[in-house]
Amino acid sequence: MTGARRPHTGRRRNEAAREAILAAAAGLLAHGEVGISVDTIAAAAGVGKQTIYRWWPSKGAVLLEAAVAQAEIQAPVPDTGSLGQDLDVFLVATFRTVAANKSLLRNAMAEALRDDAAAKVLKEFAVSRRAALAEILERAQQRGVAIEDRDLTLDQAFGVLWYRILFEHDELDEQAAERLAAALARSAAG
Amino acid sequence: MTGARRPHTGRRRNEAAREAILAAAAGLLAHGEVGISVDTIAAAAGVGKQTIYRWWPSKGAVLLEAAVAQAEIQAPVPDTGSLGQDLDVFLVATFRTVAANKSLLRNAMAEALRDDAAAKVLKEFAVSRRAALAEILERAQQRGVAIEDRDLTLDQAFGVLWYRILFEHDELDEQAAERLAAALARSAAG
Amino acid sequence: MTGARRPHTGRRRNEAAREAILAAAAGLLAHGEVGISVDTIAAAAGVGKQTIYRWWPSKGAVLLEAAVAQAEIQAPVPDTGSLGQDLDVFLVATFRTVAANKSLLRNAMAEALRDDAAAKVLKEFAVSRRAALAEILERAQQRGVAIEDRDLTLDQAFGVLWYRILFEHDELDEQAAERLAAALARSAAG
Amino acid sequence: MTGARRPHTGRRRNEAAREAILAAAAGLLAHGEVGISVDTIAAAAGVGKQTIYRWWPSKGAVLLEAAVAQAEIQAPVPDTGSLGQDLDVFLVATFRTVAANKSLLRNAMAEALRDDAAAKVLKEFAVSRRAALAEILERAQQRGVAIEDRDLTLDQAFGVLWYRILFEHDELDEQAAERLAAALARSAAG
DNA sequence: TTCTAACCGAGACGGTACGTCCTGTCTTCGT
DNA sequence: ACGAAGACAGGACGTACCGTCTCGGTTAGAA
Numbered sequence: 001m002t003g004a005r006r007p008h009t010g011r012r013r014n015e016a017a018r019e020a021i022l023a024a025a026a027g028l029l030a031h032g033e034v035g036i037s038v039d040t041i042a043a044a045a046g047v048g049k050q051t052i053y054r055w056w057p058s059k060g061a062v063l064l065e066a067a068v069a070q071a072e073i074q075a076p077v078p079d080t081g082s083l084g085q086d087l088d089v090f091l092v093a094t095f096r097t098v099a100a101n102k103s104l105l106r107n108a109m110a111e112a113l114r115d116d117a118a119a120k121v122l123k124e125f126a127v128s129r130r131a132a133l134a135e136i137l138e139r140a141q142q143r144g145v146a147i148e149d150r151d152l153t154l155d156q157a158f159g160v161l162w163y164r165i166l167f168e169h170d171e172l173d174e175q176a177a178e179r180l181a182a183a184l185a186r187s188a189a190g
Numbered sequence: 191m192t193g194a195r196r197p198h199t200g201r202r203r204n205e206a207a208r209e210a211i212l213a214a215a216a217g218l219l220a221h222g223e224v225g226i227s228v229d230t231i232a233a234a235a236g237v238g239k240q241t242i243y244r245w246w247p248s249k250g251a252v253l254l255e256a257a258v259a260q261a262e263i264q265a266p267v268p269d270t271g272s273l274g275q276d277l278d279v280f281l282v283a284t285f286r287t288v289a290a291n292k293s294l295l296r297n298a299m300a301e302a303l304r305d306d307a308a309a310k311v312l313k314e315f316a317v318s319r320r321a322a323l324a325e326i327l328e329r330a331q332q333r334g335v336a337i338e339d340r341d342l343t344l345d346q347a348f349g350v351l352w353y354r355i356l357f358e359h360d361e362l363d364e365q366a367a368e369r370l371a372a373a374l375a376r377s378a379a380g
Numbered sequence: 381m382t383g384a385r386r387p388h389t390g391r392r393r394n395e396a397a398r399e400a401i402l403a404a405a406a407g408l409l410a411h412g413e414v415g416i417s418v419d420t421i422a423a424a425a426g427v428g429k430q431t432i433y434r435w436w437p438s439k440g441a442v443l444l445e446a447a448v449a450q451a452e453i454q455a456p457v458p459d460t461g462s463l464g465q466d467l468d469v470f471l472v473a474t475f476r477t478v479a480a481n482k483s484l485l486r487n488a489m490a491e492a493l494r495d496d497a498a499a500k501v502l503k504e505f506a507v508s509r510r511a512a513l514a515e516i517l518e519r520a521q522q523r524g525v526a527i528e529d530r531d532l533t534l535d536q537a538f539g540v541l542w543y544r545i546l547f548e549h550d551e552l553d554e555q556a557a558e559r560l561a562a563a564l565a566r567s568a569a570g
Numbered sequence: 571m572t573g574a575r576r577p578h579t580g581r582r583r584n585e586a587a588r589e590a591i592l593a594a595a596a597g598l599l600a601h602g603e604v605g606i607s608v609d610t611i612a613a614a615a616g617v618g619k620q621t622i623y624r625w626w627p628s629k630g631a632v633l634l635e636a637a638v639a640q641a642e643i644q645a646p647v648p649d650t651g652s653l654g655q656d657l658d659v660f661l662v663a664t665f666r667t668v669a670a671n672k673s674l675l676r677n678a679m680a681e682a683l684r685d686d687a688a689a690k691v692l693k694e695f696a697v698s699r700r701a702a703l704a705e706i707l708e709r710a711q712q713r714g715v716a717i718e719d720r721d722l723t724l725d726q727a728f729g730v731l732w733y734r735i736l737f738e739h740d741e742l743d744e745q746a747a748e749r750l751a752a753a754l755a756r757s758a759a760g
Numbered sequence: 761t762t763c764t765a766a767c768c769g770a771g772a773c774g775g776t777a778c779g780t781c782c783t784g785t786c787t788t789c790g791t
Numbered sequence: 792a793c794g795a796a797g798a799c800a801g802g803a804c805g806t807a808c809c810g811t812c813t814c815g816g817t818t819a820g821a822a
Contacts, residue, residue, distance in 0.1 A: 010818025011766035034304055037808055048769040053810065109356065110303035113296055114224055126357055148376070151360065152350070152369055156377075159349030160342070166299065166352065167316055170341065179342055186338070187346075187377030200787025201797040227777055238800040243779065390813025391771040414684055417803055428774040433805065486683055489736065493680035494604055506737055531740065532730070532753055539729030540722070542736065546679065547696055550721065559722055566718070567726075567757030584794070607782055618795040623784065 006046075013055070020045040021052055025066035032103035034110075036063065060115025067108035068125040071101045077132050083140040083188075087181040090136060091157065094129075095177035098161060102172065105165050130154050137188065153188040196236075203245070210235040211242055215256035222293035224300075226253065250305030257298035258315040261291045267322050273330035273378075277371040280326060281347065284319075285367035288351060292362065295355050320344050327378065343378040386426075393435070400425040401432055405446035412483035414490075416443065440495030447488035448505040451481045457512050463520035463568075467561040470516060471537065474509075475557035478541060482552065485545050510534050517568065533568040590615040591622055595636035602673035604680075606633065630685025637678035638695045641671045647702050653710035653758075657751040660706060661727065664699075665747035668731060672742065675735050700724050707758065723758040 006016040024044035028036045038059050042049045056062045075093030078086050098105065112122040133154055141147050160180055164172050196206040214234035218226045228249050232239045246252045265283035268276050288295065302312040327340050337343065350370055354360050386396040404424035408416045418439050422429045436442045458469035478485065492502040513534055521527050540560055544550050594614035598606045608629050612619045626632045648659040668675065682692040703724055711717050730750055734740050 006768090008768065008817045010768095010820085011764090012819070013766090014768070017768075035808090038810080039808075042769090046769085049771080049810085050812085051768060054767080059809075106303055110300060113300035113303070113356070123357060123359070126359070149369055149373060152373055155350045155353055155360065156346045156373065159351070159353035160345045161349070162353050162356065163345055163349035166303070166356075167313060169313070169316070170345065179339055183339060183342055183346065183377045187373045196799090198786045198788095198799065200789085200799095201795090202788065204798065207799075225777085228779080229777070232800095236800085238802085239779080240781085240801090241799060244798075249778085386773090388773065388812045388814095390773095390815085391769090392814065394772065397773075415803085418805080419803070422774090426774080428776090429805080430775090430807085431773060434772075439804085490680060490683035493676055493683070493736070503737060503739070506739070528756070529749055529753060532749055535730045535733055535740065536726050536753065536757075539731070539733035540725045541729070543725055543729035543732050546683070546732065546736075547693060549693070549696070550725065559719055563719060563722055563726065563757050567753045587794070605782090608784080609782075612795090616795085618797080619784085620786085620796090621794060624793085629783075 022066045026070045029104040057117045060111035060118030064118040064121035084185045086136045091177040099172040212256045216260040219294040247307040250301035250308030254308040254311035274375045276326045281367040289362040402446045406450040409484040437497040440491035440498030444498040444501035464565045466516045471557040479552040592636045596640045599674040627687045630681035630688025634688040634691035654755045656706045661747040669742040
């Protein structure tokens with residue numbers, strides 16, 4: 001990765017360097033490494049360490065930004081007209097993405113637990129994901145479906161997700177997503 | 191803490207030293223410290239570093255064992271004859287203990303994500319807590335209550351718990367426990 | 381000593397740090413300490429331990445370099461026209477310097493016996509001192525004085541010196557130097 | 571070496587254990603090892619560490635005693651009636667023994683430089699060797715040979731010996747011994 | 761056009777923690 | 792009382808990493 005010679009951009013920020021850093025970080029995170037060091041990221045990106053610290057406040061912040069950028073789910077919020085189906089589509093897509101980025105997300109959480117700047121990024125990510133699911137519930141309510149406890153429903157969805165990411169005791173496959181969707185539909189619109 | 195002179199026990203393991211180490215580790219964990227070092231633990235316990243490494247494979251393993259020992263919930267599995275009530279009692283007690291040990295559990299997870307030995311201890315802890323809740327559901331089934339998906343119900347309970355421990359976006363109070371208990375009762379015995 | 385703030389030198393080696401390390405090491409050596417630790421040197425020099433290990437292969441190598449730099453005798457090779465007088469002047473000066481640095485030299489030898497890198501430095505020092513004395517003998521030969529066995533004469537001079545440094549059974553004063561000079565003159569130019 | 575089962579001797583000191591310790595220490599010393607630890611000696615001797623510390627004040631003391639016992643030269647003080655011949659015989663025998671135990675003696679000196687108890691043993695050894703050579707000179711004097719400076723002559727002999735042991739710049743063979751003997755004869759009885 | 765300020769790769773630096781090794785002491789259990 | 796075994800407190804070792812700093816070089820845009 002070091003080989004990619006980037007042209008200097010004079011006194012403007014070098015966007016290519018920024019991308020190389022995030023790419024290198026994402027690569028190391030996804031690879032499941034545990035002790036990722038700044039030197040390693042810098043070397044993998046072919047970048048000086050200072051270039052990292054010029055733009056991010058700490059190692060954790062870089063890793064988190066890389067993780068979030070990587071895990072950013074393309075899954076658009078579905079709108080099938082049925083709460084059950086919306087939940088199912090959303091969760092199946094979410095589980096799929098998460099399963100593909102599991103070690104990255106575990107690493108992200110590990111960083112967030114030690115680094116406030118990283119925690120902030122992870123929380124923003126979580127908030128944006130919650131908003132997507134909240135929209136689905138919101139629409140159902142507007143259609144007249146009674147939702148018992150919206151926040152708790154969101155916690156249950158993402159709680160199960162993160163619990164399985166972190167404890168690895170059970171699968172993160174399509175079937176798991178569908179069962180969770182069904183349970184949430186029962187519980188929310190009890 | 192260093193002052194506590196312990197009698198040597200010759201060529202048998204010194205149980206007092208073991209306890210001093212776990213107590214020191216638990217104290218530091220509970221205090222919410224983030225960068226707990228082995229030297230700090232050793233100094234606080236009045237112990238040589240080697241005595242820690244003689245009995246635990248890594249720093250994470252000590253911290254986890256200390257955390258688990260500390261968080262080990264006394265809450266006996268309730269048996270009120272009603273699933274809803276059992277869930278309520280169990281979760282209220284669990285939330286209370288967890289709230290009192292939140293930073294300890296966050297630290298524990300941080301260690302577990304970096305250290306396999308620590309992860310093992312945390313998983314054993316999780317398994318034992320799941321077993322307690324599983325017993326409640328089991329008894330309900332034996333009383334004829336139809337439980338839709340037992341494992342998923344357990345994941346929902348502990349998922350919400352850990353999600354709130356780690357993301358700190360919402361309370362871990364009695365009311366939250368009761369709302370979760372109600373939702374689980376609806377969802378499980380739909 | 382720690383207080384002496386040194387300016388950073390960017391990516392070039394910081395010569396001031398190098399000197400601070402050698403000065404700190406020499407200070408500890410001269411003080412007659414026996415168990416000099418790298419941490420102690422680093423602390424005394426106001427330097428990180430890694431800065432020592434970046435430039436020296438081992439503790440012994442630093443200590444030896446410091447010892448040699450310190451003991452490097454200013455005594456210029458005398459040229460009085462008489463072998464006996466040259467020997468006398470050289471040995472008196474050498475004995476004086478050695479006596480003033482005895483514990484430093486003992487420490488240096490202790491390191492050299494345990495550390496190959498240190499041994500190398502000590503040997504280079506010994507070679508340079510031998511060369512100085514050899515020059516005196518050489519000049520005497522050119523003047524027509526018959527030297528029986530030059531290498532052995534050198535060994536006798538430095539042998540007596542080190543023997544007294546290490547075994548401390550006898551003085552290293554001016555009188556001793558003069559008696560040795562006389563004996564060597566007798567023996568060499570027998 | 572551990573295998574050699576020794577019978578317990580009840581409450582009397584076990585002489586076999588003492589010998590096993592010295593033998594193990596001598597073995598390690600002769601082998602040229604540099605970082606000889608007490609555990610290593612104890613294990614090689616099939617002995618508990620405490621058994622070593624019960625009888626010797628420090629690691630260095632054991633090693634030195636072992637070294638001295640090993641190097642103890644059998645060479646009886648010769649009495650040929652001629653100073654030159656006596657010196658020759660004595661030094662040739664001494665050099666031979668020393669050459670065979672060089673790394674042992676280097677190790678011994680390394681210990682002595684760090685351990686006072688060891689230094690004491692080494693000095694006693696040196697004194698006894700000096701006494702042997704002094705006897706030769708004494709007898710020559712009684713025969714009417716004028717000895718210029720007896721102590722210095724002793725220093726020259728043992729100085730050259732130790733200098734070559736420690737700096738390893740030249741041989742310790744028979745020829746070296748003979749040349750030294752000749753030089754000393756010239757120098758002493760100038 | 762020249763100057764200068766911000767960027768970049770590189771890597772040394774002070775400092776903290778790691779996990780290992782060793783010393784000399786202490787205690788148990790067996791002879 | 793002694794011996795084998797080995798845990799213990801303490802402390803040094805050499806390595807890894809963090810975040811800061813400076814160097815020497817490049818380029819964009821202000822003077």
